[in-house]
Amino acid sequence: MLNKDDFDFIKTYLPFLNQLEKEEYRFIENAGSKAAYSQGKTILDHENECSGLVIVKSGQLRAFFEAEDGKEITLYRLLSGDVCILTASCVLKNIDFEVMLEAEKDSQVFLIPAAVWGKLADKNIKVKEFSMELVSERFSEVMWVMEQMVSKNMGQRVAAFLLDQSALEKSNSLELTHDTIAKNLGTAREVISRILKYLENDGLLKLSRGRIELLNTKRLNEMNR
Amino acid sequence: MLNKDDFDFIKTYLPFLNQLEKEEYRFIENAGSKAAYSQGKTILDHENECSGLVIVKSGQLRAFFEAEDGKEITLYRLLSGDVCILTASCVLKNIDFEVMLEAEKDSQVFLIPAAVWGKLADKNIKVKEFSMELVSERFSEVMWVMEQMVSKNMGQRVAAFLLDQSALEKSNSLELTHDTIAKNLGTAREVISRILKYLENDGLLKLSRGRIELLNTKRLNEMNR
Secondary structure, eight states: OOOHHHHHHHHHHSGGGGGSOHHHHHHHHHHOEEEEEOTTOEEEOGGGOOOEEEEEEESEEEEEEEOTTSOEEEEEEEETTOEEOGGGGGGSTTOOOOOEEEESSSEEEEEEEHHHHHHHHHHOHHHHHHHHHHHHHHHHHHHHHHHHHHHSOHHHHHHHHHHHHHHHHTOSEEEOOHHHHHHHHTSOHHHHHHHHHHHHHTTSEEEETTEEEESOHHHHHHTTO | OOOHHHHHHHHHHSGGGGGSOHHHHHHHHHHOEEEEEOTTOEEEOGGGOOOEEEEEEESEEEEEEEOTTSOEEEEEEEETTOEEOGGGGGGSTTOOOOOEEEESSSEEEEEEEHHHHHHHHHHOHHHHHHHHHHHHHHHHHHHHHHHHHHHSOHHHHHHHHHHHHHHHHTOSEEEOOHHHHHHHHTSOHHHHHHHHHHHHHTTSEEEETTEEEESOHHHHHHTTO
């Protein structure tokens, strides 16, 4: 059950809600829920896949795909106001992969259960249109990730990842383990450690336990030209 | 303009056509076109991107994505009856990448122009639903390709690619250049040549000019376990 403030927040990001009939509206209000997750916590994994539509109230989530061999690849990030529909894949015809979510910062999220969303989308063309647009948006993001995978070597991808993190955190001193970077880029920790060591020797960054300090963002940027 | 036989063929694969109103129906009949492409010919590239919905009558097409640096990655193949909607990306909201098509065998295709499709989808919920299902299906295929990229090394991917080609061609003797394999897997020709040489030395295949003969499909299969 969502309260009025929560519902007002959601309406900003699901604009079609204003066009729903009163009973459909109540339906979402009653079925929706709110939850808080602390940094590092997995929100959706194989145990509770296809939970439903996730709307981020605050914080930062990482949406990732897990290959059969356990390797992870980050697909996109969700910030306040972002909506994730791939976590409702079971009600999306022909989407046969699962997307996992993890809190990268302390986060608050709203959840609309998959079954509720599915029923609404079947009845209401606005909801279906919204679903289609969300799926297409994520598809485009995934193609972007794929392009990075194809056209950049791992060193360039590490540099780009560190610069992205630095922009997100608004800091050149990043709390990051080699394992976290490996998971984000779908490779092994050893590969990342080797690249980081190389970049450190080159004077581009400084490594310490669980922390990476970017010393020369200009040259890190130039790696991707 | 499509004749009756052509239209009957298309209706089998675009089932919603039977539910359209007469004028919408005529609209597609008049705007649709048919074309033949010989093996190796590019059907859609950057010059004429976003042509529209492609329906394959006969032959085999390769749908691929071209990264900024020119590297290609094969996303999926289209055989008789298959429909490609990503070639109409300009009328799909939020799809901001382009998919190219190339004839891998002599092929005949039908084309419904993007603008015509866009107008229909705006008016008719069945067309919109069909679009959503097609987009989702391709999204799932792309995720599968990405999983291969993340969880397999290039040697395994080459082996899997050769076995796929062998199944498609129903032959162990494949007309394939190293460059073609490189383009399919989004890597450099040199990388592929090295791997093929290694597999040849190992007795798994035999290389000759423009041709690869698979000598031990059992062991090629085992590489992917």
